[in-house]
Amino acid sequence: MTRFDSVLRLGDDALVAAQRMAHWCACAPQLEEDVALANIALDLLGQARALLTYAGGIEGAGRDEDRLAYQRDEREFTNALLVELPDADFAVAVVKLLFFATYQNLLYQRLATGADTTLAGIAGKAVKETKYHVEHATRWTLRLGDGTVESRRRAQAAVDGLWPFTHELFEPDPLAPVDPAGLREPWAALVRPVLTRATLVVPDDDWRPTGGRVGLHTEGFGYLLGEMQSVHRAHPGARW
Amino acid sequence: MSTADLLAAVRAAVSAVPDPELRVLTLAELGILRGVSAGDDGGVVVTITPTYLGCPALEVIRADVLAAARAAGAEAVEVVTALSPPWTTDWVxxxxxxxxxxxxxxxxxxxxxxxxxxxxxxxxxxxxxxxxxxxxxxxxxxxxxxxxxxxxxxxxxxxxxxxxxxxxxxxxxxxxxxxxxxxxxxx
Incomplete structure (x- = not known):
């Protein structure tokens, strides 16, 4: 684990989460939700740009944000599996955002006061953005969980399906600027009450799928990358 | 023009650039213009800060600042983005x-x-x-x-x-x- 790897992970998480979320633009259940999710995706993309630019600078091999985003293959991406999972329905998108944004917010809070001043600058901005994302996801989780029979069924299925993937976010990494292992307890303390208020059952900690941090991804990830990278790869070096 | 005069002219010019999305406001009023200073190479360095990391207007702002600084007489202009301290609406x-x-x-x-x-x-x-x-x-x-x-x-x-x-x-x-x-x- 080098400093480059640590920053790249943060950037890859934000980039892939942004790409998944952007799919909801023009597909969300309400017009205003199209705007909301597109805005959140834009925030995540902004974080990804700053983080990948910084990672490229640390590496010193001349790779800028575009090179890192568009010219790496599946095995070179180090995002957690959670953010790449397909959004089977709106409930999955909402619950995934609740889990991921809460994790990001806790992490950015700590990075914002850390020794790495560049990361602190990025995190200082992102911490406010992710707080807003957590609030948005919280409201929707409550509405879906404590809503109709169908919305509750879907929200519970989303929680059950995504919960195992949250463990990977908190795998120990003592060399990272902030070891994510220490964030699991504060994360659970924030997420559990939201699920409970939404009348959703908090799953037991059971299996823990992993692999994203070392480039072993799920089946849908190649399709996500294929779409994200298609224009850049078809027209390398093109400028607007 | 002396360096001080040039910096003052550039500062006045870029301060008056309108924000691309909230066009009634100038960059200075919105609080995203962080400073105008002399660079090491004799050029002018304009420092701006984004409202949100993913703010799509930032590229337009950068281009507008560059054009305004050049129009004010600066030949070598560098537009730098500073993230820290993070922008806050308190600066409006x-x-x-x-x-x-x-x-x-x-x-x-x-x-x-x-x-x-x-x-x-x-x-x-x-x-x-x-x-x-x-x-x-x-x-x-x-x-x-x-x-x-x-x-x-x-x-x-x-x-x-x-x-x-x-x-x-x-x-x-x-x-x-x-x-x-x-x-x-x-x-």
């Missing part, structure tokens, strides 16, 4: 708040205790309950507020959507005059 100037109100956009919550905003006492009907079912408030919001209607000044307003036409605004409605309006979010 008082004159900018008045301008926003004048064009129908509710400014961000007051830096001190401006009368435009009513702090919620946290009553059951308090305004943090905005788009969810009754009793669902934000677990994080510690300073609930509602902007006054920029048209009729009523404080009987309600949030319609937490995300608006730009990254920095939310959509609100006045319950007195019924007009919807944009509100620059606290950030």
């Amino acid at each position: 100037s008082d004159s900018a708040r008045d301008k926003l109100t004048a064009v129908g956009i509710a400014p961000p919550p007051a830096r001190s205790s401006l009368p435009l905003f009513v702090l919620s006492p946290g009553a059951p009907d308090s305004p943090q309950v905005v788009d969810g079912p009754p009793g669902v408030g934000s677990p994080h919001r510690t300073r609930p507020h509602r902007p006054a209607c920029p048209r009729c000044r009523s404080v009987d307003t309600r949030e319609l959507a937490r995300f608006g036409s730009t990254a920095c605004t939310a959509l609100w409605r006045c319950l007195t005059c019924r007009e919807p309006f944009d509100h620059v979010k606290e950030h």
